Amino acid sequence: MIHSLPCVIFAGGKSSRMGEDKALLPFASFPTLTEYQYSRVSKLFKHVYISCKESNKFSFDANFIEDKDLDLYAPTAGFATVFETLEDDNFFALSVDAPFIDEDVISKLIQEDTEEFDATIAKTQEGIQPLCGIYHRSLEPKFRKMIQEDNHKLGFLLKKSHTHYCYFNNTKAFLNMNHPKDYRKALSLIENY
DSSP: OBBBEEEEOOOOOOOOTTOOOOGSSSSSTTTTTHHHHHHHHHBBSSSSSEEOOOOOGGGGGOOOOOSOTOOSSSSSHHHHHHHOOOOOSSSEEEETOTOOOOOHHHHHHHHHOTTSEEEEEEETEEEEEEEEEEEGGGHHHHHHHHHHHHHOOHHHHHSSSSSEEEESSOOOGOOOOOSHHHHHHHHHHHTTO
16 A cells, blocks of 8 residues: 655764764665665655755665754754655654564554644654654644754653554564664564565
């Protein structure tokens, strides 16, 4: 099923724990993790965008949304620009470094989301997954306020909003590549995926 809700892949982080830009790491048969994610989720969503600092670092064609605030390396900068750019009231947010979020996870989140919520976010026994879920335009003013107050914790925003948490038992799907060891693990898993 192709979802009409737009999907935004967030690839504008600093990757300080990885030691290099994880968005540009090779993955599966693709030159970069970002291209892998874009190709994969384009089969699930009608419209896919990539939130980033600068699109010229990528060597493939896609719908890029460049952060307005280039000095701020936090998802809040990306969210504010995405809301400003897209006409849609809701969008699916996905981290570039979560390549195992599959169709089942995405469909469950979309099914459980309603207009009464500000966000519908994945949660596992390891905690909430703020960059896997649906964000509503009702949060746009809160993102702007957070930027003004230099507060960039998505968990804080979600706690203070009408957030619906969708629980998942399978933690493997939510493997994030924050450190080199996570990247190596993901590479070994993708071979058998």
